[in-house]
Amino acid sequence: MLETGRSNKFQDFFWEARSRILACYVILILIFVAFSIPAFRQVLFSRINERVHEDLHEQMDRFQEFAEAQRIELAESSRSDSDEIFQEFLFEEFLSRQLPEDDMFLIALRDGERYQSSPKALPKPLQAGSPLLNYLANAEQTLEGEEDFPDPEIDSVLYVAEPVEIDSESEWVFVVAHTTAGERAEAVDATLVIVEVMLAAVLVASILAWAVAGRVLAPLRLLLSTALTISESDLNRRIPVQGSGELAELATTFNSMLDRLQAAFVSQRSFIDDAGHELRTPITIIQGHLELMSDDPEEQQETLSLVNDELDRMTRFVEDLLLLAKAERPDFLMLETVDVSALTQSLYSKAKGLANRDWRLEGETKGQLVCDRQRITQAVMNLTQNAVQHTRENAIIALGSSRHKNNIRFWVRDTGEGITLDNQEKIFERFARISNRNRPSEGAGLGLSIVRAIAEAHGGQVELFSRPGIGSTFTLVIPLDPPSKRLSYEQDPNR
Structure with a gap:
């Protein structure tokens, strides 16, 4: 039941992670869509207004060119038409030749009233008597603008009004106007199509994201299943590593x-x-x-x-x-500044009392070392005790110290039986013993493990050089600058 519960929790976690990835992905896309659709709609409306303004000015330019051509023709001819007759002819002739596009209106105004238009039917805002038409009829200079209306069939009216000055008693104004309801309705339809397409794209992208998330999270799923099968009795399973990242x-x-x-x-x-x-x-x-x-x-x-x-x-x-x-605790060492030469002499004096051997002090270096005096003494004594156990009476056991680069080296050398290469690799393991045909092994096999633990606690190491039949040299290498996390000058009152 416990394994089933753990399995369900891991499975729920996987699905939750996959769902969260998909949810974040979809939310980001929807936020993008929510901001982009209004922006897209506004861009379309702006483009419509720009195009309509261009059409209005183009139509007005066409009228002015036509009017100028008619004036020149009248001046060159021998006709003596009055200005009033010319104005009527000008607008009637121009409007009869024009076929405005949908929602565009050309209007000729005389003395504030509509004279003629193309097409004949005008929307309500441009009909006779409307406020907008009255405003345009009184134009004394070029008027251009946009007027919004609540009628959805009108929406907005964009206009350009130009007074036409010809010596006559009447006041003429030519108006080009355009309603935007049609174009904007098309823009709204296009926006709705874009929304539908984008929602469909979001749906397809979500399905693909769900599949991709499952593929991306497959190593995690394998990791979870592997973790579920691991127990204290079976730690052999591993996760296959594929690709990089x-x-x-x-x-x-x-x-x-x-x-x-x-x-x-x-x-x-x-x-x-x-x-x-x-x-x-x-x-x-x-x-x-x-x-x-x-x-x-x-x-x-x-x-x-x-x-x-x-x-x-x-x-x-x-x-x-x-x-x-x-040894694995930070307070294992109680550091102090030690005179290396005096410490070497002390180690030699203590070692001589262990057994009847030819004890020799081969060298001692001068200088100061920050270390745990008692731990260093314990480590070297373990090495000398080990040398005693593997040498015969009156055999040479030498001690010494030296400085090499940024390390202080304490060594113990003996002329015992030596250690084979295979045994050198495992001699520092806990409970390791070396078989000896001449004498039984003493102790529990923890002495050299303790030596290595003390050396590593100081940030150093233990080196071994040995040749069978010649002897062994154990060297305790202690750096002059031990790891800062080990530094503690507090004295332990129990030591």
């Missing part, structure tokens, strides 16, 4: 996380098994001797001594485990 990087990162997780689980199991084995042995020994202990005082004393030894070994083992666990 963020999702490929995500898959690579997820696989790397699984690698680290699997390594951590393996290390944890190994650690628990090894720790259990190390604790089980002394417990078994203690339990066996206590069960077989007789009433003999001497035997009881031997048994108690053995029990104390095993308990001491268990105590050291637990303390080593606690130290390794604490």
Whole structure:
């Protein structure tokens, strides 16, 4: 039931993510459509007005050219028509020759009244007695403008009015007008078509976006399904990495996380098994001797001594485990400024008391080092103890220190049996032991792990050079500038 619930949650998450992507995509498109349609409509209306104005001026220019031609013809002829007769002839002749386009009206006004028009039928705003026509009839100069009307069949009237000056007793005005209802209705129809097309495009784009989002999110879906199948007992599945980009990087990162997780689980199991084995042995020994202990005082004393030894070994083992666990904490080190030469002398003095060996101090460097004196001492003592365990009596064990570039190097060299290359790669692992035909392995195999933990806590490392049959050299490399996150000059009162 728990797995089913988790599966449903992940599936819901996938669908939710896909739906959110689609929703955002559609909302952005609709916002674009909502702003673009009115703008498109306004652009169409502006273009209509521009074209109508051009037509009005073109028609007015045509009339003026015709009037000028008639004047010239009259002047060159021998006719003696009066100005009034000429005006009537001019407008009648011009209007009879014109066939205006739809919604365009040519009107000749005489003394404020309509004299003639083309076409004959005029819309209400241009009929005799209308306010607009009365206004245009009184034009003393060129008038041009636009008048809006509530009638949907009219909408707006664009006009140009030009007074015609000929020596006569009558006042003539020529008007070219155009209603915009027809063009604007066509523009509205075109806008509606555009809206329908864009909505259809949004629908098609949404379907495609849904499919594309599913394809893009496929690696996430695979990641989720892989995560559901992962358990502590099965960490072998990995996500196939395809192509490049963020999702490929995500898959690579997820696989790397699984690698680290699997390594951590393996290390944890190994650690628990090894720790259990190390604790089980002394417990078994203690339990066996206590069960077989007789009433003999001497035997009881031997048994108690053995029990104390095993308990001491268990105590050291637990303390080593606690130290390794604490090594990952920021407060593991208590740093101070240490004189390297004095520290080297102190290490040599302590090492000489470990066993009967040919102890030698091969070198010591001068200078200051910011480090944890007690941790460095513990690490070097572990190295010397390791050298003692793998050398014979009176064998050479040398200590020393030197400076190389930005590092201080503490080394322990012995003339023991040496370590094979295969063992060198795993000797610093927890519970690692090297088989030795001449002497049994002592300890739990945590000494060199502690050395490495101390070195890494200082931002350094442990180097090993060894040749079987010749000996080994362990070098503790400590940088002069340890990582800032490790710096702490607080003194621990318990140390």
